Amino acid sequence: MSAEARLAALGLDLPSAxxxxxxxxxxxxxxxxxxxxxxxxxxxxxxxxxxxxGADLDVKQGYEAARLCGLNLLANMRDALGxxxxxxxxxxxxxxxxxxxxxxxxxxxxxxxxxxFVEVFGDAGRPARSAVGMGSLPRxxxxxxxxxxxIRG
Numbered sequence: 001m002s003a004e005a006r007l008a009a010l011g012l013d014l015p016s017a018x019x020x021x022x023x024x025x026x027x028x029x030x031x032x033x034x035x036x037x038x039x040x041x042x043x044x045x046x047x048x049x050x051x052x053x054g055a056d057l058d059v060k061q062g063y064e065a066a067r068l069c070g071l072n073l074l075a076n077m078r079d080a081l082g083x084x085x086x087x088x089x090x091x092x093x094x095x096x097x098x099x100x101x102x103x104x105x106x107x108x109x110x111x112x113x114x115x116x117f118v119e120v121f122g123d124a125g126r127p128a129r130s131a132v133g134m135g136s137l138p139r140x141x142x143x144x145x146x147x148x149x150x151i152r153g
Contacts, residue, residue, distance in 0.1 A: 003084035006120050007074070015044050017079035018072050021138065027080040034080055034087075034149040038096070039072040040141035041065035050140040054103035057142055062097060062105075066112030069095075069145040073113070074120065077149060088152040090117050090127040096144045098137045106131035113145050 001009070018039055020026055028035045041049040041064075049065040051057045057065070078084055095110030097103070110131040117125030127147070137144050 003087060003120050006122075007084060010119060012071070012120075014071060014075040014078060015042070017075045018042055026076050029080065029151070032151050032153065033091070034077065034151055036073055036076050036080075036147045036149065038094075038144040038146040039069050039076065040138070040144050041068035042072055043068065048139065049142050051098075051142050053097055053099035053105070053109060053142060055100050059105050059108050062109035062142060063112035065141075065143040066095060066097075066110050066145060067116050068112075069143055070113035070116035073145060073147055074116075081151065084120065086152050087121060087124070087149055089124045089150040090114075090121060090147060091150050092148040093117075093127045093129045094146050095129065095131045096134045096137060097131065098135070098140075098142050099133050101135075103133060106133050109143060110145065112143075 024037055026037050053062045077087060093114060097106040097109050
C-alpha cells in the first residue's frame with residue numbers, strides 16, 4: 001500500500017504546509033535528499049501546543065504535540081515532493097522537547113512523530129533519531145522536530 005493510501009486509510013488529513021516564522025525555507029532538496037526545517041505542534045486552527053514537559057504538560061500531551069509535528073512534517077514533505085509516495089525512507093529525525101531540567105522522557109515524547117511515520121511509511125518510516133531536551137523553544141512551543149528524507153529515485 002502506498003504512503004498516500006495508508007494516510008487515507010488512517011483517516012488523516014494533512015494540514016496546509018506551515019509557513020516559516022523567520023528567514024528560512026521549510027525545505028531544501030539536494031543530492032536525492034529532502035532536508036526539512038524544524039516544525040512545531042501547530043494545530044489546524046493555527047494555534048500551537050505550548051508549555052513545558054514535566055511542569056505544564058505530561059508525556060501523553062508531549063506525545064500528541066510530537067504527533068502534530070509529524071503531521072506538519074508530512075505536509076511539508078508533500079509540498080516539496082508533490083506526493084508522499086516519493087518518500088523512500090525517513091533517514092533522520094531530530095526531536096527537541098522543552099522540559100524542566102529533570103525531565104528525561106524525551107524519547108517517549110518524540111515517539112509521537114516516529115510512530116506516525118511508521119504508520120504511514122511502514123519500516124521505511126523508522127529513522128535514525130535523536131531526542132533531546134531544551135530549556136526553551138520558539139514561541140513557547142513544547143516540541144520542535146526536523147527530518148532528513150531519502151527521495152525515491
